[in-house]
Amino acid sequence: MSPIGGTMNLGVTVIRSRHSVRKYKNDPVEDKIVTDALDCARLAPTARNEQPWLFGTVKDPETLQKIADMADNGKFIADAPICFAVFGKRDAKYYLEDCCAATMQLMLGLQAWGVGSCWVAGEKKEYADDVRRMLNVPDEYVLVSLIPAGYPAEITIAKKKVLDDIVFSERYEEK
Template sequence: MSPIGGTVNLAVTVIRSRHSVRKYKDTPIEEKILKDALDCARLAPTARNEQPWLFGAIRNRETLQAIANLAENARFIADAPVCFAIFGKKDAKYYLEDCCAATMQLILALQSWGVGSCWVAGEKKEYAEDVRTLLNVPDEYTLVSLVPAGYPEEVQIKQKKILDEVTFFERYEEEE
């Protein structure tokens, strides 16, 4: 049963079970899972249906190490079986929102297959241009996010705030 009532559906289960994973088993991810996750990202909603994105799936160990060396807080990318790179077309007005929606759909699709991941920032990071250049992505795109992924070796679950702490209905009112 869901805490709100009714039966919990698969989407809710996938969303509630997702946590950032930074330690992965050295097990390759099947091609069909990679393609399914990329397909789910491609189907994300976009403003004006622009679809201003380009998705990369990087599995080459040397390239993963190079990305890890660039991303100062994400050295664990080097140990992931795959790292997805999500790029947005710079001239699209809502590329950031669109690519963030695609990133989340990719992450949830991976989770539905039991593949853990971690959203690593790309937008506004000093290494964004270097990653774009490393991956030979055209200049019209900018890095929005990196998503290293793999079967979890270790999951560290952080406590989340309770629903009442982060929600309001109709109008926000301070408690006295």
């Protein structure tokens, strides 16, 4: 049963079941799942239908280790069977919003297959340009996010705020 009564919607179930996963089994993520998740990302909403993104995948353990060494909050990337990299065209006015939407859809596409992931920041990070150069991505793109992914070895569920504490209707009033 859903919190609002009736049966649960499958899409809502996938969204509610997604949690950041930082510990992965060694099992590879099947190519059909990788392709499906990338297709979900490509279908994300985008301002003026610009689609200013470029998606990369990294499976090579040595490259994963190099990325992990660069990412100050992504050391666990080295242990993931795959890491996705989302880049946006620097000159697109809404590349950040568009690529964030694509990142989330990619993560939900993975979750629908039982593959866990974690969003690691790219944009505004000192290592963004180093990762871009290492992956041989043209300078017209900027790294927006890294998404290490794999079958969860462990899931830690972070406590989330309750809905009543973060929602208002019409106008905000102090509680």
